Amino acid sequence: MERTLDYVKKQDKRDELSSFRDRFYLPKIKGKEAVYFTGNSLGLQPKSAESFLKQELEDWAKYGVEGHFEARRPWYAYHEFFSEHLAYIVGAKSKEVVAMGSLTANLHSLMVSFYRPNGNRNMILCEKKAFPSDTYALQAQATLHGLDPKQVIFEMEPAKGSEIITEDAIIEKIFELGDRLAMVMIGGVNYYTGQAFDMAAITDAAHKVGASCGFDLAHAIGNIELKLHEWQVDFAAWCTYKYLNSGPGSVGGLFVHSNHLKKKLPILAGWWGHDKEKRFLMEPEFMPMQSAEAWQMSNAPVFNMAIHLASLEIFREATMGRLLAKSWRLTDYLAFIVEEVASATGADLEIITPPEHHRRGCQLSIVAHGYGKRLFDSITEAGVIADWREPNVIRVAPVPLYNSFLDVYRFGEILQKSLKA
Ligand SMILES: *Cc1c(COP(=O)(O)O)cnc(C)c1O
Numbered sequence: 001m002e003r004t005l006d007y008v009k010k011q012d013k014r015d016e017l018s019s020f021r022d023r024f025y026l027p028k029i030k031g032k033e034a035v036y037f038t039g040n041s042l043g044l045q046p047k048s049a050e051s052f053l054k055q056e057l058e059d060w061a062k063y064g065v066e067g068h069f070e071a072r073r074p075w076y077a078y079h080e081f082f083s084e085h086l087a088y089i090v091g092a093k094s095k096e097v098v099a100m101g102s103l104t105a106n107l108h109s110l111m112v113s114f115y116r117p118n119g120n121r122n123m124i125l126c127e128k129k130a131f132p133s134d135t136y137a138l139q140a141q142a143t144l145h146g147l148d149p150k151q152v153i154f155e156m157e158p159a160k161g162s163e164i165i166t167e168d169a170i171i172e173k174i175f176e177l178g179d180r181l182a183m184v185m186i187g188g189v190n191y192y193t194g195q196a197f198d199m200a201a202i203t204d205a206a207h208k209v210g211a212s213c214g215f216d217l218a219h220a221i222g223n224i225e226l227k228l229h230e231w232q233v234d235f236a237a238w239c240t241y242k243y244l245n246s247g248p249g250s251v252g253g254l255f256v257h258s259n260h261l262k263k264k265l266p267i268l269a270g271w272w273g274h275d276k277e278k279r280f281l282m283e284p285e286f287m288p289m290q291s292a293e294a295w296q297m298s299n300a301p302v303f304n305m306a307i308h309l310a311s312l313e314i315f316r317e318a319t320m321g322r323l324l325a326k327s328w329r330l331t332d333y334l335a336f337i338v339e340e341v342a343s344a345t346g347a348d349l350e351i352i353t354p355p356e357h358h359r360r361g362c363q364l365s366i367v368a369h370g371y372g373k374r375l376f377d378s379i380t381e382a383g384v385i386a387d388w389r390e391p392n393v394i395r396v397a398p399v400p401l402y403n404s405f406l407d408v409y410r411f412g413e414i415l416q417k418s419l420k421a
Pocket residue numbers: 102103104105131133134187191216218219239
């Protein structure tokens with residue numbers, strides 16, 4: 001690897017996915033295309049989003065309520081257009097996934113089904129420094145069962161002197177909690193450190209002690225390889241406005257393993273989860289679909305789902321294999337550039353994200369020791385859109401769909417200038 005314009009231009013030329021950048025709108029800072037490294041927080045708008053949305057607006061204008069059946073993509077079955085796409089991205093069977101709801105709401109709904117405390121088996125294992133929404137949701141679930149969150153929630157801490165929670169430590173804790181453990185619920189990729197967990201190993205350990213195991217995939221979906229079915233994960237939920245580029249607050253999604261689809265799990269039922277052959281008979285007794293669709297409460301929010309569909313079609317075209325291969329190269333190059341900048345300036349820049357490809361996605365979390373938020377503000381001013389987390393972490397995510405090697409190079413130049421200033 002080299003830190004030269006020549007080198008990055010060559011890499012971008014060789015990149016099979018480079019043309020996908022043109023299919024997104026890139027924000028500008030002071031009239032110049034920004035270095036947009038915040039796809040982990042809000043992915044960019046696909047240019048195709050507008051026509052997908054327009055189609056539904058047109059069909060609504062043209063058909064009114066008849067659009068449920070007459071629309072080019074009939075609304076009564078709208079969520080069905082997502083199953084294959086989502087199954088592909090999370091490594092599932094199409095009946096195991098559904099586009100619906102929002103992330104935190106979906107987690108709650110899944111925990112109603114999968115967190116079933118019973119006598120001494122009431123504990124939840126999660127990560128310390130989880131995303132706050134997840135922490136609140138777990139606490140609320142414990143409270144709903146009349147339990148004290150402080151007593152039943154065990155938060156795994158990172159190893160001493162590190163930000164990383166090792167799988168060995170998690171697995172050891174799972175066996176230690178043993179038959180007191182009811183559920184493991186952690187992020188597939190930690191939002192703060194960018195660490196990707198070995199979901200197969202964690203799930204396996206949870207099952208060995210008789211606990212259920214689920215993951216929040218907010219930072220994992222569209223970012224790392226997922227094989228939820230093969231890994232025997234019980235349940236998972238995600239949002240679609242981060243790596244999936246489906247727009248602010250857009251529809252979420254969930255996964256339930258086929259092992260559970262025939263069981264009579266408690267479900268927060270609604271009419272859209274009812275057997276679709278009988279949905280419009282308006283019968284008094286809930287008859288769940290034999291698929292993840294059983295968790296659907298309401299009919300599909302078609303407008304934001306239209307944009308989600310536009311985005312999923314781009315993923316299908318790019319393919320996960322090519323995206324992952326580029327992601328590794330691009331983020332390796334970013335790590336190299338950060339090191340180069342550190343040695344050129346003498347700044348103490350620590351990357352807390354694990355370096356191994358299977359232990360991270362495209363995000364790197366950088367601690368600039370001795371520099372505060374001023375450094376972050378200064379790189380923003382100079383054209384980088386990144387993300388700041390207290391106390392001193394800068395999170396940068398070069399997204400393989402639309403970021404380039406030139407973006408990484410420009411980031412290095414701007415960071416270096418700001419460190420020197
Ligand atoms: C982004 C994110 C959320 C956001 O939840 P919403 O319900 O979509 O607002 C929750 N958890 C994690 C881990 C996240 O990264």
